[in-house]
Amino acid sequence: MTREDVGGEIWQPNLEDMTVSLQALGRLPRGMVKETRKALDHARRFVDEVVRPRALELDRLLQEDPLHLPWDLVEEANRWGLYTMFLPRLFGGKGYNLPALSYVLEELASACTGIANLVGVHYLGVATLTASWNVRLMNRIMRETVEGERNGRPCLISLAITEPEAGTDVEEVELLKRARVTCRAERVRGGYVVNGRKIFISNGHLSTWHMLVAYEDLEHPEKGTVMLAVRTGTKGFSFGRVEHKMGQKACPASELVFEDCFIPDENVCFDPSYLRKMERASSYLGGLRRDLEGYTAQVIHYVVSTSRAGVGGFATGVARGAFQEALRFALQTELGGRRLIEHEWARCVLAEMYKNVALARLSYVETNYANSLYGMFRILLWKPTYYLMKLMPQVFFDRVLQPVLRWEGTTHLFRWLMMEGQKDEEIQRTSGWASLSKFAASDFGLRNCQLALELMGRSGVRHEMAVEKHLRDSKLLQIYEGTNQLNRLNLFHCLVARDFPELRTFDE
Amino acid sequence: MEDGKNLRGGPGPKGMLKGVAWNMFSEGSEQLRLAERLAKEFARGELERRKEELESFPPRPGLREVLARAWELGFFSLGHGEEAGDGESLAVLCAVLKNVAAVDAGFAAALFTHIFACRILDEAGRGKAKPPLKPREGSRPCLVAFPVFDRPVEAAKGLRAERCGGDWRLRGEVELLVLGALASYALLPAFLGDEEMVAFFLCPVGGEGWRQGPPVMGLGLRSCPAVDIALQDVVADPVGELGMAEEYFGRAESWLSPAAAALCLGVMEGAWEEAAEYARQRVQGGREIIKWSEVRMMLSSMALACQTVRMLIGQATRELGEMGEGFGLSSRACLLVAQDLVREVTSDGIQVLGGIGYMKDRGQEKRFRDGHHLLSLLGSHPLRRLEFLGQLL
Numbered sequence: 001m002t003r004e005d006v007g008g009e010i011w012q013p014n015l016e017d018m019t020v021s022l023q024a025l026g027r028l029p030r031g032m033v034k035e036t037r038k039a040l041d042h043a044r045r046f047v048d049e050v051v052r053p054r055a056l057e058l059d060r061l062l063q064e065d066p067l068h069l070p071w072d073l074v075e076e077a078n079r080w081g082l083y084t085m086f087l088p089r090l091f092g093g094k095g096y097n098l099p100a101l102s103y104v105l106e107e108l109a110s111a112c113t114g115i116a117n118l119v120g121v122h123y124l125g126v127a128t129l130t131a132s133w134n135v136r137l138m139n140r141i142m143r144e145t146v147e148g149e150r151n152g153r154p155c156l157i158s159l160a161i162t163e164p165e166a167g168t169d170v171e172e173v174e175l176l177k178r179a180r181v182t183c184r185a186e187r188v189r190g191g192y193v194v195n196g197r198k199i200f201i202s203n204g205h206l207s208t209w210h211m212l213v214a215y216e217d218l219e220h221p222e223k224g225t226v227m228l229a230v231r232t233g234t235k236g237f238s239f240g241r242v243e244h245k246m247g248q249k250a251c252p253a254s255e256l257v258f259e260d261c262f263i264p265d266e267n268v269c270f271d272p273s274y275l276r277k278m279e280r281a282s283s284y285l286g287g288l289r290r291d292l293e294g295y296t297a298q299v300i301h302y303v304v305s306t307s308r309a310g311v312g313g314f315a316t317g318v319a320r321g322a323f324q325e326a327l328r329f330a331l332q333t334e335l336g337g338r339r340l341i342e343h344e345w346a347r348c349v350l351a352e353m354y355k356n357v358a359l360a361r362l363s364y365v366e367t368n369y370a371n372s373l374y375g376m377f378r379i380l381l382w383k384p385t386y387y388l389m390k391l392m393p394q395v396f397f398d399r400v401l402q403p404v405l406r407w408e409g410t411t412h413l414f415r416w417l418m419m420e421g422q423k424d425e426e427i428q429r430t431s432g433w434a435s436l437s438k439f440a441a442s443d444f445g446l447r448n449c450q451l452a453l454e455l456m457g458r459s460g461v462r463h464e465m466a467v468e469k470h471l472r473d474s475k476l477l478q479i480y481e482g483t484n485q486l487n488r489l490n491l492f493h494c495l496v497a498r499d500f501p502e503l504r505t506f507d508e
Numbered sequence: 509m510e511d512g513k514n515l516r517g518g519p520g521p522k523g524m525l526k527g528v529a530w531n532m533f534s535e536g537s538e539q540l541r542l543a544e545r546l547a548k549e550f551a552r553g554e555l556e557r558r559k560e561e562l563e564s565f566p567p568r569p570g571l572r573e574v575l576a577r578a579w580e581l582g583f584f585s586l587g588h589g590e591e592a593g594d595g596e597s598l599a600v601l602c603a604v605l606k607n608v609a610a611v612d613a614g615f616a617a618a619l620f621t622h623i624f625a626c627r628i629l630d631e632a633g634r635g636k637a638k639p640p641l642k643p644r645e646g647s648r649p650c651l652v653a654f655p656v657f658d659r660p661v662e663a664a665k666g667l668r669a670e671r672c673g674g675d676w677r678l679r680g681e682v683e684l685l686v687l688g689a690l691a692s693y694a695l696l697p698a699f700l701g702d703e704e705m706v707a708f709f710l711c712p713v714g715g716e717g718w719r720q721g722p723p724v725m726g727l728g729l730r731s732c733p734a735v736d737i738a739l740q741d742v743v744a745d746p747v748g749e750l751g752m753a754e755e756y757f758g759r760a761e762s763w764l765s766p767a768a769a770a771l772c773l774g775v776m777e778g779a780w781e782e783a784a785e786y787a788r789q790r791v792q793g794g795r796e797i798i799k800w801s802e803v804r805m806m807l808s809s810m811a812l813a814c815q816t817v818r819m820l821i822g823q824a825t826r827e828l829g830e831m832g833e834g835f836g837l838s839s840r841a842c843l844l845v846a847q848d849l850v851r852e853v854t855s856d857g858i859q860v861l862g863g864i865g866y867m868k869d870r871g872q873e874k875r876f877r878d879g880h881h882l883l884s885l886l887g888s889h890p891l892r893r894l895e896f897l898g899q900l901l
Contacts, residue, residue: 060725063565066868167862168792178794200863246866246873335662335891345890450851453727453880457888458657458684461727461881468727471880475858476866483862485802506793508801 017429017495024369029097029386036100039085043107046080055112055250059469062249067242070250074118074206078154082119084146087126088380089389090397090405091142097386098306098377099368102313106361109317110324113473114250116314121202121251124307125157128211130376131302132227132269133415139405141209141229148208158207159303160198160230160256167200170213171304171482172490173297174506176222183258185214185226191265192228194258197240202480204254205239208232212256212263216272225296227269236261247472270299282420290419298419301431304481305367305375308434311481312364315441318474319360319448323353325467326452329459340455349455353448360441367433374426379418425498432494435487442477442484449474543600547607550581555612555731562612562731563874566723567689571731574615575690579649583608583619587767588626598763598825602770609774610781613878614731616771617656617885621686621732623767624886625654625695627760628708632748653691653713657684657734659887660697660753664706667698667739669746677741678709688713688720688735696744697753705751711744718742728877761886762836766824768885769846773817775882776850779857779875780810786861797860806856813849820845840896847883854879 016023054073062068077083086101087093101123108116122145129138141157148155161170169179183196194214204210209229216224230237240255275295282290290298327350330341340346371377379385404410449471453460460467478484493505554574555562561570578584587601601623609616629652655663667680678698685694691713697706714720717740723733748756784807787798797803820842827835854876858865865872883889 063725162863165791175793180791244868246868246876334665335888345894349890446855450880453883454889457662457891458884461657461884462684463725463727468877468880471727472877475855475876478859479863479866483859485806485859489802508799 011496011499014425014429014495016425017432020366020369020373020429020433024373027383028369028372028381029383031386031390032097032099032381035097036103039096039100039104040107042080042085043104046077046082047107047111050076050080051108051111051115055115056464056466056469059112059114059249060463066244066249069205069242069252070115070118071206073115073250074154074156075152077115077119078149078152081149083122083154083156084142084149086123087142087145089392089394090401091139092146092394092398093142095389097381099365099372099381102309102316102364102368105310105313106317106320106364109314109473110321111317112250113314113318113321113470113477114248116317117202117248117251118206120310120314121158122156122207124159124202124303124310125207125209125211127306127376128159128213128227128303129157129209129229129269131299133411133418134269135411135414136406136408137229137267137269139402144208154206155209156203156207157209157211158201158203159213159307160201160204160210161213162198162200164197164199168483168486170221171300171486172506173222173293173300176225176296177220179221181215181218181221183212183214184218185216185228185263185271187216187271188262192226192263192268192271194228194230194236194261194263196258198256198258199240199253200243200480201254201256202251204256205242205252210237210256211269212258214258222293222296224272225299226271227299228263229267229269230258230261230263231267234261234263246475247469248476278415278419281416295419298422298427301427302376302418305371305427305430305434306377308438308481308487309364309367309371311477312360312367312434312437312441315438315445315474315477316357316360316364318445318470318477319353319441320357322445322448322452322467322470322474323350323357325465325470326350326353326455329452329456329465333459346455349451353451356444356448360437360444363433363437363440367430367437370430370433374422375430376418379414428494428498432491435482435491435494438481439478439484439487439491442474445474445477446471540599540603544603544607546581547583547604550578550583551608551611554578555608555615559612562615565725565730567730567733571733572690574731575618575651576649578615578619584622584649584651586619587623587764588630598766598828601764601767602821602825605767606770606774606777609771609878610778612731613771613775613875613882614729616774617729617732617882618687620764620768620771620885621654621656622651622691624656624760624764625652627764628654628695628756629710629747631756631759632708632752650693651687651691652710653685653687653694655682655684655696656686656886657884659891660706660708660757662887664697664699664753667696669698669700669707669709669744671701672741675743676709676746678711678739678744679741681736681738683736684724684734685720685737686732686734688737689723689733694737695747697757698744700750703751706753707750708747708753708756709744710747711742715742726881728874728879728881758836762839763828765839765843765886766821766828768882769817769821769824769843771885772843772846772850772879772882773814773821775875775879776810776814776817776846776853779854779872779879780807780814782871783807783810783857783860783865786864790861803860806860810853810856813853817842817846817849837896837899840892840899843886844889844893844896847885847889850879850882 084093085096089095105116105120145155163181165180169175185192185194212228212230214226215221236259238257240257243253275292330346333340372381452467459465497503554577558570561568605616667682669676669678694713696709698709719738721736787803790797824838824842827838857872858876861872
């Protein structure tokens, strides 16, 4: 078959997709640079003083006692202000810009991905709560985290979405239609009653709040997705087993059990009835006219577009950690009469590893530009909002704005701005880039660990050399937040297949 | 292997493989099938049953019982000794290691370590009297510890042998001495005095001047424990000619690399089988995941890797029959490729299972750790790649 026989036209990538960072030039506040450096400095000190001295010891302890929960580290991270660092000042937090979070996660994961998850997964919960744009609940829960920092009782937030029979399925609306979900939220007077189980919930046992995704209609979960805020201690909610994982042991993966668990309306982040109202309002007011499924998909994309950039940060960190250990080893070890670093082949391996770190980092940076211009971060990084948040005294947010944040109307306004204000192609751009970062960086992360192991030979397999731990930790990055296979499909779906309407994704 | 005859004169294993006229060239022969069956039964009966105990760290006493059982079955006598001079016994060793490794690569690595050390003793003792081995008091079996994750020169870096009167005495340190806490003897490479020559020495484990650290926690291969040791004037017997350590190691390596590759293959096949089975059961997106073409592609890559290693082992052992000792290149290539592929296959093995594969409840996470640990078996992988080129040029 010749090229002419094949026919058709050459596909060209979308210019907007190709030039995300260029578009960000001048549109994002300059203050972010200084602020990001400050956040990085803080994270580096935390790594030097807390993470590095404890990471291997904790990992070893957890190999012997998988049920141990690292409360001491959570309390330490709380004392260091890591759980409020990226909460908006509007809700009492320190208000660091959200793209800086990925850099911080990289820094933490370069020493221990498990401990990085103790911090990062909390922001996954925050991102999920935020994606509901329920300002009243955001204000209440985030302020509880801030209060937890003041009183020394950490208040973490987790995301509870994975089910025993539905892992990959619940990450994509297209798959959600066919998912075998079992966690049911039944509408009752004054709230919902939940029955079912969630598994592999990172930080589950350590969190105070759980962003629970459940379904009104188990046959059609895509039409009946409910997000509820469940507080630890709620009647009918209990913890099941802690999984015995290969790596990332510092961050427990928990089972959450719901048995006739009543969640009052005030803890409902969003439900189908609200989304149906939005559907009608959008149609009436000439909005984007998404249907219920479209809004549900948008919420999921909002979450994964930020969480997958976070995984990009973890993965860059693990790739870097492996590189740093390999470099140290090559500088200190002799092979064949000279230092390993003096062998050309070893330098090339190290250069390859450096490249992997740099490309992994670039992938999350570009994703965060997309999130800043078109996604969840946009509202906070719009220059007027950004500087208003920076310059206004905290008392203004804590006192003056409080009544406004509790109004139902404020939530309506935010939802309208954030959901109607995001076009389909913007959802695709942020979600596509996030998937790219997730699978590219995690592949680089695992690869670097393998290269380090190869370079270090028998020394690399020893626990105290840290590389074998990085390797165990890195593998999970290719699995959670959607397997890398799912993310490849999502990238194709978002950034390529949109130009070929006849193509259906997730349905061969 | 004769009943009642043990590794160089010690009390013998029962030798359940007795009378097996192993013939690797007749695939599926009765003899090979017997060895496979025995290995499978042992893996299921002893290793699978004690999985948790064998995976625990530090090692539990149950490991000694399983080692003793393998000794009785004659597994430790394979691949070396007078009967092991041709490809027939190698094929049987490959079959045993593969089937044992499919359940527990660590235990297969323990078998391999002892066999490799004994093979070096064979190489060094050609035409000469071999050093007698007797089990440590109160301990059976009579195992030989060996730093199997290093080339001799690398392992010998911290160890010197000095001549004192009529004795040789060892002084210094050795890292990752495999089976060090369980063996009766240790076969150690050491530099000779101030010279740059390396020789092997055999010494009893745990005697005067012998200090050993706690078990080393490592990535995988938990049932193949290793320790770091420090020696202070430990009396040891030189093995073979002085300065010939690399030569003996190289010959043993040429002979046993297909067996090490078979060990990797066992891990790979175990990973493939669990992944394929899971893919048939697990439903995502409304269908079994085996119907997703991307999953099929991964399974296909895993199966192709297994088939490649299988063919390489076959080729290497065939060349042994045709060319005798000249088969070293194929043999080493076979192991280098197997060590590369076992990483990919075990990683894909977890990937097919997703989050479940990452948990200890399944076998995949263990295979992933074991598979990556095996990369350094017989020494640094890049170094051996360079040595391979050196042999070619």
